[in-house]
Amino acid sequence: MPSRSGRVQAAIMRPSSAGHRIDIGRGEPDADLAGLVDYFWWVRWDAPAPHVQEVVPRPVVHVSAELVEGRPRLLVHGVHPRMFRRRLEGRGHTVAAGFRPAGFRPFLRGDVGALEGREVPAADVLGVDDRPVAEEVLAHERPEEGAAVLARWLRGLGPEDDPLVPELAALVERAEADTTLVRAEQLADLAGVSLRTLQRRFHSHVGIGPKWVVQRFRLLDVTSAAHGDEVVDWADLAARLGYADQSHLIRAFTQLVGHPPAAYAREA
Known part of the structure; x- marks a missing residue:
């Protein structure tokens, strides 16, 4: 049976086809966030022709910095119960945090189940303006530096303790x-x-x-x-x-x- 990291990779459908168009990276959180954030990840793509990437969702909430109608935003992705599809075209990149199971609850301070199958601007669910940090995250050429910005922003939210x-x-x-x-x-x-x-x-x-x-x-x-x-x-x-x-x-x-x-x- 595969390792845990192998199961994460298994969620990417048709990996041989995806590998020609997208480059996926991953970084570990610092110790102070490791109890809530499982990993930071980023995707770069170069797709002259449109490419639809399918992903089998795991029980993970993500917060991603990406362009929404041409403007940087942080989006909160609840757990998707079915296959998740994303259309990629041209060149671009995304930087995101993948939370440990239940790890987003201390930031949300509410019912995580209400996010099931939804993609919602962070401002709508966390009550803070996500646009400046999203712009800063995506401005970095090196995605690792963008992930560090996202980590700093998460710390500033002051997640509550939840046993x-x-x-x-x-x-x-x-x-x-x-x-x-x-x-x-x-x-x-x-x-x-x-x-x-x-x-x-x-x-x-x-x-x-x-x-x-x-x-x-x-x-x-x-x-x-x-x-x-x-x-x-x-x-x-x-x-x-x-x-x-x-x-x-x-x-x-x-x-x-x-x-x-x-x-x-x-x-x-």
């Missing part, structure tokens, strides 16, 4: 790493709470339900296998990932990606 954040972050990260976790009830047992309580906590802090989280990580394991160089025994993979049989795995993957896993593997 549920490290508990839920660890639980989601356990679900990502442990392929034997295939049901939300297993997460509830690990947390020592009822499934209903866990569902409430996930909605308010993570931004999406525990069942979705478990199923999405197992599908990302399938995607990672499809991106590999080895021939995949799909029936064996289905058994190892907790699917009832190979046909259940194929249906779930096809519903998300639009192609059966074997066909996608040949294309990707």
Whole structure:
């Protein structure tokens, strides 16, 4: 099974095609933000012809500096429940922060689930003008320097302490790493709470339900296998990932990606 960083990479659909048009980088947060921010990331693209990049969303909230109607803005991206598509054309770049599961709650001070499937200017949800910092982030030629500006801005927001954040972050990260976790009830047992309580906590802090989280990580394991160089025994993979049989795995993957896993593997 892939490592955690491998699952992050697995979220990029058709990586061989994307690699000709986009360049993705990543940096780690400083220690004072590491409990809330998982990583900073940036994308540069050079697409003379329009390129639509598909991404399988993980249970991660992002804050990205990008051009909106030609002007720099910070956008808050809630967890997208379905495939996320972004059209890229010409040359450009984006710099963003990817938060740990539940890590955006201390900045939002509200229900993260209200952001599900939405892209909202930071000013609308955080109550601060995001335009100056977005302009400064994108003005830097080196994206690492833009990420440092974004980190400084996040510190200035003064995130509140929330004891549920490290508990839920660890639980989601356990679900990502442990392929034997295939049901939300297993997460509830690990947390020592009822499934209903866990569902409430996930909605308010993570931004999406525990069942979705478990199923999405197992599908990302399938995607990672499809991106590999080895021939995949799909029936064996289905058994190892907790699917009832190979046909259940194929249906779930096809519903998300639009192609059966074997066909996608040949294309990707």
